[in-house]
Amino acid sequence: MSPRPPAVTGLRTEAAITRTTLSWRSLGFDPLIDHYRVHGEPGEHAGLDPRPDNLVGKTVYPRFLHQGLDPLGETWTYAVVAVSDAGEVGRPSAATRGRSAPSVVGTGIPVATIGSFDGRTLEHRFAPADYARIPTAHPDAVVEYVQGRDTPGQGWPYLLPGPGDAWAGRRAYTARWHLELPAAPAADHDLALWLVDTTRLGGTLEVSVNGTPLQAVRLAVGATRGSREGDATLPGSTLVRAYHELAVPAGRLRAGRNTVELVLADGGWVAWDAVGLFARR
Amino acid sequence: MPDRPPRLTRRRLLQAGGVGATVIALGVSAPAPATADPIGRDELFGLGVASGAPRHDQMVLWTRLAPEPLAEDGHGGMPLRPVPVRWEVATDRGFRDVVRRGHALAQPELAHSVHPRVEGLQPGTEYFYRFRVGRGTSPVGRFRTLPAPGETPASFAVGLVSCQAWYHGHFTAYRHLVAEDELDLVVFAGDYVYEYGITAANLWREGAEVGPAHAVEVETLEQYRLRYGLFKSDPHLQALHARVPAVVTWDDHEVQNNYVGRSSAYGLGDDLFAHRVAVAYRAFYENLPLDVDALPEGPAGDVTTGFDVGRLARFSVLDTRQFRDPVPADREEQHAPGRTMLGREQEQWVTDRLVGSPATWNVLAGGVVLTAVTEDRTDQWDGYPAARQRLLDAMGRSRNAVMLTGDIHRHVAAELRADFTRPAAGNVGVELICTSVASDGDGAPTDAYTPDWTQHEHVKLYDGRRGYVHVRFTPSEMRSTFVVVPWVRADDTAPRQVAARFVTPAGHPRLERV
CATH class of the missing domain: 2.60.120.260 (Galactose-binding domain-like)
Structure with missing residues (x-):
């Protein structure tokens, strides 16, 4: 069996109008990562427990655009987990907060x-x-x-x-x-x-x-x-x-x-x- | 190219399960299970069986356990643990005379696919194979091993197909191809799957419905696996794979439209896009009867392969997507002498195979059209004229070169000029370009693109309907039959029609319509 994917590290956010760009360090190709799951909840929280009901999206890339946010700006707390080719789910990243930029x-x-x-x-x-x-x-x-x-x-x-x-x-x-x-x-x-x-x-x-x-x-x-x-x-x-x-x-x-x-x-x-x-x- | 050292992931997978040496994982081989697996049932084989990587004494067998091929996590309804699979090869359909049997381990890492290579077979011999898990038994597949080295068989028949956009229509062409009297091999020339989201706007296959999980562009491994599960659920495709061995190359849609090497055409950085290439290449391996050499390492894969049909024909399967130079910025770059389609290593490999071949017919299979058409078709070899000239030169130094391609969703038959800028230079071979199996829906004999092709004297056929090409090689001639079906959207009942037949005499690289 492939090893369980390691925890995602280096999670950071970048603000833009109506969206927050999340990026993190790639876990490479061994084990092959099926996808990353981005979990998030509105507001500022000390931590975040990844659950199906707070799944924001999936991506194969070590980058994710959280789009469609309020033009006034929105703050979210995020955590990212990796899923391997064998379906193994890694430990979540540290929770990170991001606020989208306000638009006119x-x-x-x-x-x-x-x-x-x-x-x-x-x-x-x-x-x-x-x-x-x-x-x-x-x-x-x-x-x-x-x-x-x-x-x-x-x-x-x-x-x-x-x-x-x-x-x-x-x-x-x-x-x-x-x-x-x-x-x-x-x-x-x-x-x-x-x-x-x-x-x-x-x-x-x-x-x-x-x-x-x-x-x-x-x-x-x-x-x-x-x-x-x-x-x-x-x-x-x-x-x-x-x-x-x-x-x-x-x-x-x-x-x-x-x-x-x-x-x-x-x-x-x-x-x-x-x-x-x-x-x- | 073959004979590279095993790579990191492959080595780790080979060592999985605590069984030493080069057995296990990959489903290549495995120790005998102590007891039958309790999940065994016939429904495990929802994606059928296949054979491929043909040799005179070997064959790769394939299946992917998937009781629920459309499970959205891409694991086909399988538990996330390894499952032992038994395989048998017999000389009769009833499996009274089993000549080879073994075990492979279906692992969740590879979506529970197995690719055992069966060795020690007799050349030129028909065999039957099946898989077993617990009490479940797969459908029976058949194959014929290639003739012995040095022998010249009386004939060898190939089906050429490409571009199977499942959502655009029924795979009626496969129903007819499976029924051909003589068929030894099928060549898939690219676009085995498509990455596009399937919505009401492009779901033209009447009677078919798909859920919202299929409505988005494919990006993750679970989505690529699901996409193969959808396309491979087609019964006519499964019947084709069960009837004859397959050799496969990819074009762009196995990853993303018009990608080049590690670069997306849609503004995504190469470092990011590599992750998508890696999962797309993995899913390609998992779902096709490929040898272990084709198991990719991250975003690097190798689908090139070569084999001889005795002394009758030599096949070289090309990768015309992964090693090519970028789309040219202007005409000067387009015509730069150092520009490459195949990459230096592959170009040398295929040149050596052509020039040193003892075979009567030297057949190449690639993902994009070689023939000169228009300057702006830069995704085809038209975008790489210097590289095309080098390949044409190598073809001219071989005997009876034949190029098999697809991509354009049209049947085209063309003579390959020694130099397309000097028509009087004569021919070095012919190109058979296969229309799509389903992509673009019903199609029509002619369309807006017809004049681009038929303006050239070297183009001998253009037909925009769906279908396949049946190619029969003998020591004295190659007979190519361009089959079409009048419709694919409504249902799979359309009749078989012949758009054109050509004979190419050995030693005379031309297309004679018969």
Whole structure:
């Protein structure tokens, strides 16, 4: 018989918006580890007894993403155990606490949004897989969305294509979001850009506000599946969600019409979860 | 490649159970049990039996004890302890003349699979085999040993299959392949399982239902084991394995779509992805009739193998997935002279086997298409043109080279040019590319990809329906029959149809339609 797997060590957590990344030292390949079981309970606890009812998930990797946490931030206490090829369960790791990072989606006051911040593209036009119609609907490679006039299902394609997308003519697509503010804001705002997935090409999303560049967002490599699958919250989903939240200085916004411009300058498409402008509390 | 020193895990497994030397574990051999195991019952053999790694005097037998093949912990409903298994080989189906018998130990480490190698058999002889646990008896399998070295048999018939996405349709092709009058071996050319989640969106096999445990992409060992349990529960696949020995190579879906070596195509770091490769390779070994050389060590596996069918044919089974260079970044890298598909060691191994072969037919089996099609098919040998040229050169130095592949879910027959950039250079062999057994559902004779292939004069057949290829070698010719079935989604009753037949005369590497 294979030896019982040793205890998992080196468990650490890393905070991100709506998720906590857990990682630990690999136990190697002898005995072969069938999978690691990640157990957790909300809140801060001195210890954690792994039980079936507090199993958060299983992974073959010495890393686990605990996703779908509250945008306000959540604290959990975790422990990890290894299961061998023979079904032997090792001793649990030391309990470790982790808190996910708060998002402006949870902490801010929504001023205007396109879509729901829910890990899904489904409310957007052509979702979840009809991407081939986007170049036809937007032959000039420009999406114009007017807040209050348009809706996500009618006016906001679920993908913004980029120069890496042969099917979309290898062009840098532009999305322009027009929104009205009743008065010039006195305080800084935040722009939340949540993505359900990107491509293996990664890319650069250039963001400007009212004609002035705000930031060039570097896009990490994604799973290249968000063009065909619309729900990153399904168990086992391999979509790679990304959260970009940019501070917008008060002076960059004005009373009346404002325009946020998003240009996918290089790389492949981004799949939108939601876009929102938030005031700070 | 064969003849490597045993590795750490293998050595530990071999020593398990306190029995010295190189017996036990792995189910290779075991001491006789004192008493029959009380769990013995026929239902233990829910995944059937198989034979493989054929030789003129040996054969590997396989079964995996699984009274509940769809148990979600991947252990098939077995208790988490070793179970002794007896095996018998006889010259008759009734087992009145048992010529070999032995024991193997089914261990939970290997999902209660056993892979005993039976030695001391007569060449060119039909045998029957079965397993026993307690009072339970497995279905009976059969095999024929290869002809003796130096002999030239009158014929040798092979079934070529690939891409068995269980959820896309019924394995009707296997029902017909099992019924072929002449069949000595089946070659699985990759994608024996698929890793994708099975949901209402892709479950096209009418009448089939699966639970939520199957709805997610496979990642852990228990999930890979469960996936093999699902696919191997198909009765036509079990019947095929019971009828003839199998040789198997893998392509990408035994691990993950389009992976390369130790790298995922989906943005996961190599250090992490190695863990998934390791469990995927382990599950592959556990579920197929492979020799102990194929037991992987962590993320390193070896499915290459070679054997001779007397002097009639030499088979070399390739690994076209594990040792290849990454997807090229641009055309310059794609055409770099040092680029490799097989890795240096395997390339030398297969070159030596081709050039030094005494056989009439020199058959390679791999996971991806060798023939030149388009520049953008970089997952195939089109992405490795310099490596392809080196292999074509080696084929040209052998007699009657034949490449057997799959992957594309289409039947294609092609002549292999000595140099695809100079069509006038002549042929060095032929490639028989097998359509899928089920992947992509019913299919149609032609589709959107047809022109990519039929634009080439060296492509002699394209058909997008499901099926298999029956290949019959004789000293004077190779006869390849491309069989299709009109549907696979609705049920398994579709009739056998022949899309095309070709004859390749020995000494003339071309495809003559007959």
